[in-house]
Amino acid sequence: MQIFFWNISATNNPHNGLIIFLSCVISCIFLLSIWNEKLGTVDVEHQIQVQQQVTSVRWRYKSWHFYGNFSITKEERKILTKFSSLFLLPSKDEIILMATTEVNGTGVQIGNVSIIRMEYSITNDYIKFFHENITRAVYGVQTTNVSFGGVQLKVPKNTKSFLRKWQKSEFIECLGLNVSSGAPSVIPKHFVRQMAIFRDFFEAYESGIFLFGGTLLGWYRECMFIDDTTDVDFAMSIREVTSHILDDMKCTKRFRLHWILGKVGLFSLPPICSYFNSSSFNRECSTVAPFV
Known part of the structure; x- marks a missing residue:
């Protein structure tokens, strides 16, 4: 290289x-990018403020590789709504990957949803994600809230920037x-x-x-x-x-x-x-x- x-x-x-x-x-200045792609998309209704008017837009994540439909069962939704904050993460398999500060150890598995542990740094300038055998540390993350099927999720405002950091973010x-x-x-x-x-x-x-x-x-x-x-x-x-x-x-x-x-x-x-x-x-x- x-x-x-x-x-x-x-x-x-x-x-x-x-x-x-x-x-x-x-x-x-991070601009919110909205992509459209047939394979591996995530559709969620997201309210954003645009010129002092609330506009409903449809999110489609181009590079997050969620294979199949992003759907959760009634039982999964019931358990997920018990968490006060969930961070939606990229995944390359059929498992929907999320993170929260409300779980310990290796996280929990709820049907097709995998929830891993995350920690905010003391200075609050980066977030550590504990996934399998790798700890990732992503800095400068700005998030926005979305609602999917009654479940509140946090997603990055700038998905392109977040994905680049996620791929190069192993914490040592x-x-x-x-x-x-x-x-x-x-x-x-x-x-x-x-x-x-x-x-x-x-x-x-x-x-x-x-x-x-x-x-x-x-x-x-x-x-x-x-x-x-x-x-x-x-x-x-x-x-x-x-x-x-x-x-x-x-x-x-x-x-x-x-x-x-x-x-x-x-x-x-x-x-x-x-x-x-x-x-x-x-x-x-x-x-x-x-x-x-």
């Missing part, structure tokens, strides 16, 4: 290749080993919040980044940054790098992109916008020759 690397300076070291000043939170616990020298970390702990802002920048383009190299090693081993490291390494699939991302990165007011080495896929080297006045973000663009 080809990947693209981002190296972020977490200190005031001018020699790092990519120095990024993160100053504000990126607001991501860090080891928490104490192998560092004990000296204060060069990178402050609060830099994690800035990393999240950088992640959200790519989320706006339906792309994702992940920890890489020494940063990944340190986080898995110690649940924190390696003491003496001065930068943070990210990577992303080359398939998710688009010209729109590069164009917006080179002239954004949120980050400083110092240089790009070589070429990325079919994209030729773009002009680089260098910021000389950090307060007013005045810029001038110049083309840098590829360094292959």
Whole structure:
């Protein structure tokens, strides 16, 4: 798999290749998509507010692969209505998969409905789902309520974004080993919040980044940054790098992109916008020759 690397300076070291000043939170607008497909659809009546008018729309989930009809028996409905909150999840078999915080262990099976355990994080920014032998952690989930056959369900507002995260969301616990020298970390702990802002920048383009190299090693081993490291390494699939991302990165007011080495896929080297006045973000663009 080809990947693209981002190296972020977490200190005031001018020699790092990519120095990024993160100053504000990126607001991501998730649009509700409505799809139609003959195979594997789920029909539920959903009331949404559109221009201060309540409009009834019919949901059809394109990629959730519910084979056969999404139907529940009278007995299943009777039991499901006892739960105060149920989250509808994607499934690739005839089992209807749901999640709730109201079950323990491996969950429960009610006819063709499988209900698994879910947990909200302490900071409420991601949800953990415990399904079979895999724990998934999906962040940034915005939900809306729907009613199906008298059963209240929660579904993601942005199904496309949720499905992409669900497929890449295996949760792995860090080891928490104490192998560092004990000296204060060069990178402050609060830099994690800035990393999240950088992640959200790519989320706006339906792309994702992940920890890489020494940063990944340190986080898995110690649940924190390696003491003496001065930068943070990210990577992303080359398939998710688009010209729109590069164009917006080179002239954004949120980050400083110092240089790009070589070429990325079919994209030729773009002009680089260098910021000389950090307060007013005045810029001038110049083309840098590829360094292959």
